[in-house]
Amino acid sequence: MTSPTRAAAREVLEATDDSLLDLVDNLLNRGVVISGEVMLGLAGVDLVYVRLQAILCSADRVEQRHAR
Amino acid sequence: MSRVYLYALLSGPPACETGRGVCAERLRIVATGGLVALVGDVVDAPAPSALTLRAQDAVLRRLATELDAVLPVRFGTLVSDDVALAEALARRQPQLARALGRVAGCEQMTLRVWGDVATAETPTAAAGGGPGTRYLAGRRHAHERARRVPELEPLRTRLADLVREERVERHDRPPLLATVQHLVRRGAGARYVDVVDAARDSLRPWRVSVTGPWLPYAFAEEAA
Numbered sequence: 001m002t003s004p005t006r007a008a009a010r011e012v013l014e015a016t017d018d019s020l021l022d023l024v025d026n027l028l029n030r031g032v033v034i035s036g037e038v039m040l041g042l043a044g045v046d047l048v049y050v051r052l053q054a055i056l057c058s059a060d061r062v063e064q065r066h067a068r
Numbered sequence: 069m070s071r072v073y074l075y076a077l078l079s080g081p082p083a084c085e086t087g088r089g090v091c092a093e094r095l096r097i098v099a100t101g102g103l104v105a106l107v108g109d110v111v112d113a114p115a116p117s118a119l120t121l122r123a124q125d126a127v128l129r130r131l132a133t134e135l136d137a138v139l140p141v142r143f144g145t146l147v148s149d150d151v152a153l154a155e156a157l158a159r160r161q162p163q164l165a166r167a168l169g170r171v172a173g174c175e176q177m178t179l180r181v182w183g184d185v186a187t188a189e190t191p192t193a194a195a196g197g198g199p200g201t202r203y204l205a206g207r208r209h210a211h212e213r214a215r216r217v218p219e220l221e222p223l224r225t226r227l228a229d230l231v232r233e234e235r236v237e238r239h240d241r242p243p244l245l246a247t248v249q250h251l252v253r254r255g256a257g258a259r260y261v262d263v264v265d266a267a268r269d270s271l272r273p274w275r276v277s278v279t280g281p282w283l284p285y286a287f288a289e290e291a292a
Binding site: 019020022023024025026027028029030031032033034 | 116147160167283
């Protein structure tokens with residue numbers, strides 16, 4: 001079953017452009033991480049999923065561009 | 069029950085209106101232990117979507133025009149209340165203050181290195197000693213390689229006067245070979261792009277793509 005977060009990740013990736021892929025990488029995989037009392041609103045597994053997909057999509061995009 | 073959604077740490081309270089956040093909540097400033105945090109009160113963290121990611125970045129970019137330093141916090145970070153926020157920040161106060169100082173007056177440019185084949189490994193020195201020594205030498209080589217981008221050597225001297233700090237992430241999965249984040253002075257992004265464009269021929273067979281300027285997302289990691 002697809003989780004809501006995973007569905008949202010798919011939405012990001014399907015409607016994206018190069019700069020949005022960087023936005024995904026920056027906002028979901030970088031930035032200050034504070035643990036302890038803090039609850040992350042996103043599950044770690046989904047972060048990994050989004051990141052891998054972002055990199056793969058971005059690679060595909062470059063391949064297409066150079067194939068033109 | 070609402071919780072506190074943490075957007076960023078700031079170099080100081082902004083002179084402008086903080087405005088509204090990703091969930092249309094009114095943003096507010098929490099000053100604690102020498103740090104200034106930008107927060108909103110929400111029931112749940114926003115789900116990641118093109119809209120919410122862009123919205124969060126836009127909130128921070130708007131404030132960055134008024135402030136010397138904005139240190140973004142990872143998307144989706146919630147704390148239960150202001151007391152929990154103060155405790156969480158107090159535990160990392162020295163690191164966070166240093167990170168704010170590091171990114172002050174700077175922005176981030178992102179370079180990606182592309183190629184059809186992985187860059188050849190640098191030959192290791194003749195292995196001597198026993199299997200333990202060879203194992204450790206291999207580990208050291210892998211560690212050093214993870215921080216190197218030999219594909220960009222022709223570009224390094226040209227960018228030297230623009231780049232203040234660098235973060236490298238090797239992927240080595242053709243066509244994506246590496247991602248390099250550069251911290252540059254604010255306003256230097258256009259010149260950075262020009263320098264990269266002028267160096268493209270000298271980088272062949274490798275290709276590079278540039279995006280930015282971004283807020284310094286990649287330079288907040290060491291505060292973790």
